[in-house]
Amino acid sequence: xxxxxxxxxxxxxxxxxxxxxxxxxxxxxxxxxxxxxxxxxxxxxxxxxxxxxxxxxxxxxxxxxxxxxxxxxxxxxxxxxxxxxxxxxxxxxxxxxxxxxxxxxxxxxxxxxxxxxxxxxxxxxxxxxxxxxxxxxxxxxxxxxxxxxxxxxxxxxxxxxxxxxxxxxxxxxxxxxxxxxxxxxxxxxxxxxxxxxxxxxxxxxxxxxxxxxxxxxxxxxxxxxxxxxxxxxxxxxxxxxxxxxxxxxxxxxxxxxxxxxxxxxxxxxxxxxxxxxxxxxxxxxxxxxxxxxxxxxxxxxxxxxxxxxxxxxxxxxxxx
Amino acid sequence: xxxxxxxxxxxxxxxxxxxxxxxxxxxxxxxxxxxxxxxxxxxxxxxxxxxxxxxxxxxxxxxxxxxxxxxxxxxxxxxxxxxxxxxxxxxxxxxxxxxxxxxxxxxxxxxxxxxxxxxxxxxxxxxxxxxxxxxxxxxxxxxxxxxxxxxxxxxxxxxxxxxxxxxxxxxxxxxxxxxxxxxxxxxxxxxxxxxxxxxxxxxxxxxxxxxxxxxxxxxxxxxxxxxxxxxxxxxxxxxxxxxxxxxxxxxxxxxxxxxxxxxxxxxxxxxxxxxxxxxxxxxxxx
Numbered sequence: 242x243x244x245x246x247x248x249x250x251x252x253x254x255x256x257x258x259x260x261x262x263x264x265x266x267x268x269x270x271x272x273x274x275x276x277x278x279x280x281x282x283x284x285x286x287x288x289x290x291x292x293x294x295x296x297x298x299x300x301x302x303x304x305x306x307x308x309x310x311x312x313x314x315x316x317x318x319x320x321x322x323x324x325x326x327x328x329x330x331x332x333x334x335x336x337x338x339x340x341x342x343x344x345x346x347x348x349x350x351x352x353x354x355x356x357x358x359x360x361x362x363x364x365x366x367x368x369x370x371x372x373x374x375x376x377x378x379x380x381x382x383x384x385x386x387x388x389x390x391x392x393x394x395x396x397x398x399x400x401x402x403x404x405x406x407x408x409x410x411x412x413x414x415x416x417x418x419x420x421x422x423x424x425x426x427x428x429x430x431x432x433x434x435x436x437x438x439x440x441x442x443x444x445x446x447x448x449x450x451x452x453x454x455x456x457x458x459x460x461x462x463x464x465x466x467x468x469x470x471x472x473x474x475x476x477x478x479x480x481x482x483x484x485x486x487x488x489x490x491x492x493x494x495x496x497x498x499x500x501x502x503x504x505x506x507x508x509x510x511x512x513x514x515x516x517x518x519x520x521x522x523x524x525x526x527x528x529x530x531x532x533x534x535x536x537x538x539x540x541x542x543x544x545x546x547x548x549x550x551x552x553x554x555x556x557x558x559x560x561x
Numbered sequence: 562x563x564x565x566x567x568x569x570x571x572x573x574x575x576x577x578x579x580x581x582x583x584x585x586x587x588x589x590x591x592x593x594x595x596x597x598x599x600x601x602x603x604x605x606x607x608x609x610x611x612x613x614x615x616x617x618x619x620x621x622x623x624x625x626x627x628x629x630x631x632x633x634x635x636x637x638x639x640x641x642x643x644x645x646x647x648x649x650x651x652x653x654x655x656x657x658x659x660x661x662x663x664x665x666x667x668x669x670x671x672x673x674x675x676x677x678x679x680x681x682x683x684x685x686x687x688x689x690x691x692x693x694x695x696x697x698x699x700x701x702x703x704x705x706x707x708x709x710x711x712x713x714x715x716x717x718x719x720x721x722x723x724x725x726x727x728x729x730x731x732x733x734x735x736x737x738x739x740x741x742x743x744x745x746x747x748x749x750x751x752x753x754x755x756x757x758x759x760x761x762x763x764x765x766x767x768x769x770x771x772x773x774x775x776x777x778x779x780x781x782x783x784x785x786x787x788x789x790x791x792x793x794x795x796x797x798x799x800x801x802x803x804x805x806x807x808x809x810x811x812x813x814x815x816x817x818x819x820x821x822x823x824x825x826x827x828x829x830x831x832x833x834x835x836x837x838x839x840x841x842x843x844x845x846x847x
Contacts, residue, residue, distance in 0.1 A: 253803075263666060270740075284710070287688065287709075357581055358578050362578060374583045380829060384794070385790075388593065389589045389818065395811075398811045400592065498776075523685070523689065535685055538684075539682060543680055
């Protein structure tokens, strides 16, 4: 029992006695703090020291001098200004937003459709098999996804292009043409999460009050009408909530996927903030500029997260 | 009124769409597998489409595992997967248990400390500098330590510990057990399902390790599987593009894709239940 005394009654105590009591309490819980130590050390070293490292966005970082001794940038916003005035700025921002938007739209609609299918499926064993199979692609890495994309879409050896050539057409450079690449990105991403994305809608559907279906049936509504008037309205709040939360990650267009799949030819339509930061930072070793752009992205992301959480909370009263 | 017959046709229709969905999910991988075991001459003869090849060959796999890099990469990835999962679980449990103790002085401060990192981070380069500064650059630990914890996992396990009845912990303390013993003997055995879930996500995540290697590893001997496979896919894709001829490496590429995804595919059906649960924990909290 010694470990957990009752909550402190702070009002009746002088300050020094209070402090002594707190320390005593901390000391009595030293084992807990010892258990907390590795985790806190991890967070400080790998999460908080990098936040301090953001300083180099305002300096002309020199590898030999280190963070502290590198000279301040002149003016302090030099790297930000360079980025804002560069031709990349609008292109990167457009690509990032567009790819992220397309993925959200084309990811949401099929997932709801899949959830409806499974919800309406009356054969339990078929449902189980379909669920197992359709969740699986979610766990494949984007390297694997890229391999599959090559198998189907490669200009010379891809299955689709074999058919196109056989039908008398010319091979279509899906993976290397600006006209198709974004669709390939979105398409492969949708395939990967087709089933997985449905899970949450499925859960929402199964929590709809069964008496609503009963009432609709008595009123003479067929299956389609019940879907339209009971199921879909029943998950509307979940759909809205998920879309609102997506706002918070609007600048995350899928760094991993794009980095793995893009190439020089499609750079104009596929280069996003993250891939640019990676190249400028780790390939060209322009640490300060890359950090500045990364910071710009993080700050906007922070604002977006607050915005989306606020919206979600405002509409959230009757959400769950 | 909708007649009973109509309802039956509706069921047929739904079932057909469901089967179609299953086919869409599986077909691409089956095709990749088929290409990997088909002699290339036959692929060409059939206009590229082979789902059930007449002759099969495992030459591509032989060639694949004959390459020095592949078995090595399997070893690297396996080591990273095991270590990353173990470290992740231990650190997560320790932190989650502590933060679930309501009387802990400074509890809300520590919770804020970890939650804030979900919203803001130093970014690529500052993190790179820390990894470099802690001497991990170009060691296998660069793929393990920097990603050793996830705030999300800590919160999930913490919520689970909080849901356990307080009397359980009290009874342990009355018996004179210290915090660590309570965690080990009482809380842990009850939390095996939730640890299973986050552990499995960790396993899949580390099996797919790619970026930490791209960032922090330049020694080719330390490259994990995904990096090697991408190299294979990329090199010949470019050769193809330049020389305008199909190299028989397509078969090799597809074999590498199968080899890298096989462990996930084989294990997945048995653990699917735990993984789906993880998605829903996330959904309810998120």
